[in-house]
Amino acid sequence: MTQPALAAKDLSLAFGDHWAVDRVSLTIARGEVVALVGPSGCGKSSLLRCLTRLEPPQRGTIAIDGEPFGRVGEGGALQSRRTIDRMRPKIGMVFQDLNLWPHLSAIGNVMRPQRVVLGRTEEEARTRAEALLARLRISELAHKRPAQLSGGQRQRVAIARALAMDPALMLFDEPTSALDAELIGEVLALLKELASTGMTMLVVTHEIGFARHVADRLVFMDGGRIIAAGPPSDIIERENHPRVRAFFNTMLAFRTPD
Amino acid sequence: MGFDPNVVLDYWPQFLEGAALTVRIVAVALVGGLILAAIITAASFVRFAPLKALIMVYLAVVRGIPFIIIVFLVHYGMPFAGIRLPALTTGTIALTLFASAYYAEVLRATGLALPQGQWDSARAVGMSPGEAVRHVIVPQILRPSLPPLTNYTMTMTKESSVLSAITVGELTYQGLVVQGNTFAPFEVFFVVAGIYWIIPALIARATLALERKLGMEENAPGTLSPLARRYLVLDRRER
Numbered sequence: 001m002t003q004p005a006l007a008a009k010d011l012s013l014a015f016g017d018h019w020a021v022d023r024v025s026l027t028i029a030r031g032e033v034v035a036l037v038g039p040s041g042c043g044k045s046s047l048l049r050c051l052t053r054l055e056p057p058q059r060g061t062i063a064i065d066g067e068p069f070g071r072v073g074e075g076g077a078l079q080s081r082r083t084i085d086r087m088r089p090k091i092g093m094v095f096q097d098l099n100l101w102p103h104l105s106a107i108g109n110v111m112r113p114q115r116v117v118l119g120r121t122e123e124e125a126r127t128r129a130e131a132l133l134a135r136l137r138i139s140e141l142a143h144k145r146p147a148q149l150s151g152g153q154r155q156r157v158a159i160a161r162a163l164a165m166d167p168a169l170m171l172f173d174e175p176t177s178a179l180d181a182e183l184i185g186e187v188l189a190l191l192k193e194l195a196s197t198g199m200t201m202l203v204v205t206h207e208i209g210f211a212r213h214v215a216d217r218l219v220f221m222d223g224g225r226i227i228a229a230g231p232p233s234d235i236i237e238r239e240n241h242p243r244v245r246a247f248f249n250t251m252l253a254f255r256t257p258d
Numbered sequence: 259m260g261f262d263p264n265v266v267l268d269y270w271p272q273f274l275e276g277a278a279l280t281v282r283i284v285a286v287a288l289v290g291g292l293i294l295a296a297i298i299t300a301a302s303f304v305r306f307a308p309l310k311a312l313i314m315v316y317l318a319v320v321r322g323i324p325f326i327i328i329v330f331l332v333h334y335g336m337p338f339a340g341i342r343l344p345a346l347t348t349g350t351i352a353l354t355l356f357a358s359a360y361y362a363e364v365l366r367a368t369g370l371a372l373p374q375g376q377w378d379s380a381r382a383v384g385m386s387p388g389e390a391v392r393h394v395i396v397p398q399i400l401r402p403s404l405p406p407l408t409n410y411t412m413t414m415t416k417e418s419s420v421l422s423a424i425t426v427g428e429l430t431y432q433g434l435v436v437q438g439n440t441f442a443p444f445e446v447f448f449v450v451a452g453i454y455w456i457i458p459a460l461i462a463r464a465t466l467a468l469e470r471k472l473g474m475e476e477n478a479p480g481t482l483s484p485l486a487r488r489y490l491v492l493d494r495r496e497r
Contacts, residue, residue: 054381054382085385088381088382088384091382093379093382093383095375095378095382097373099375100379101380101398102398103397103398113383116389116393117385117389162383165383
């Protein structure tokens with residue numbers, strides 16, 4: 001039996017006495033695309049920060065490709081920082097505001113982590129970066145700085161930077177929130193293309209159309225907990241939980257059916 | 259009584275010696291101060307309250323008392339600890355401590371001005387804290403902190419004149435000696451002023467050259483706001 005790409009169990013993260021993530025368990029099979037939906041402040045971003053260990057969870061376990069990443073059970077030994085750093089490339093994180101490194105060119109952003117973290121040679125890193133930039137159709141922008149790129153182009157660089165590490169799983173934190181309407185379609189198409197290559201993805205999104213047509217499963221969070229999960233259309237149209245219903249009724253009220 | 263520069267020209271070797279020592283002291287304090295400031299800055303980002311408090315106290319004390327008092331404290335305080343060192347050494351130590359506090363504030367401020375996301379993205383991709391600092395943080399701190407660091411180095415050059423109070427044979431001290439021999443204080447300090455004016459001007463030129471070089475390497479506008487750029491960047495011309 002193959003291991004799931006991600007298996008998170010009973011994850012909890014508190015800021016002070018507020019549980020931002022409250023006993024969340026989430027398993028994502030290889031090749032599966034999961035849309036993470038929920039109102040603002042429901043803990044979606046906190047969950048992603050937990051999964052990348054940027055915020056160490058107070059409770060719970062995380063396994064990536066079957067390998068433990070994070071606390072090994074209640075009271076179990078914490079993993080060393082070194083182990084966590086070594087496993088981090090397996091999770092490709094695309095931040096909401098991308099966080100590209102402004103002092104490096106586009107290709108520099110994609111090459112540097114390969115060189116530093118994976119110990120690839122200049123040659124290997126360049127070959128990989130060029131292939132990815134070509135695949136994302138930004139080859140001609142390789143030597144531009146992030147500041148010289150448009151929002152959509154920057155998004156592609158951020159995706160290339162994460163993909164270059166050969167992740168088992170890609171996390172996207174609201175990839176379209178900072179973009180104007182025209183670019184949203186472009187980026188969603190890109191994510192759809194990525195999903196079709198078999199990449200395992202967890203996408204925090206408010207784009208109901210994307211969740212419906214690209215995601216295999218929709219997970220709904222509220223108050224730090226997962227309160228509904230299942231096939232996207234079922235959740236969007238038929239889920240009876242009042243919070244979920246209220247959310248989608250508001251979201252869909254001003255939309256033409258897609 | 260006329261203005262007679264010839265009086266001081268006879269003493270040019272002494273002025274030269276003084277100027278050379280001033281430059282040497284400043285150079286040592288510059289390098290030592292930067293190393294110390296880098297350590298202080300790195301330590302200030304470690305999440306350990308007592309260490310942080312210690313650093314804050316150090317910065318507040320060094321920045322809060324007059325330089326001449328720091329000089330006296332180091333010079334007359336070290337014998338209490340059983341350490342007897344020549345004035346040149348204690349003076350240079352005092353200037354290094356003085357510089358380290360101001361340099362550290364510059365480095366800390368530019369470091370804090372970087373968005374948290376820069377650190378997050380470096381760590382999330384698998385870089386260790388050291389690697390994140392080296393590959394992501396330091397390259398972005400370097401350029402914007404160069405102009406304020408230069409300003410403080412120029413201030414430090416001028417402050418080094420205080421070391422004459424503990425008989426360090428730097429430029430001001432030599433001026434006092436020549437003045438004692440010639441009884442021509444105005445002429446002497448006019449020349450001393452001229453030499454003091456030249457040293458920071460040279461430092462500023464060196465920085466501009468360095469800035470251009472870094473600028474060529476990193477022509478990104480960086481993360482400074484336009485307002486901050488206006489005040490922090492030495493070269494006012496549009497680039």
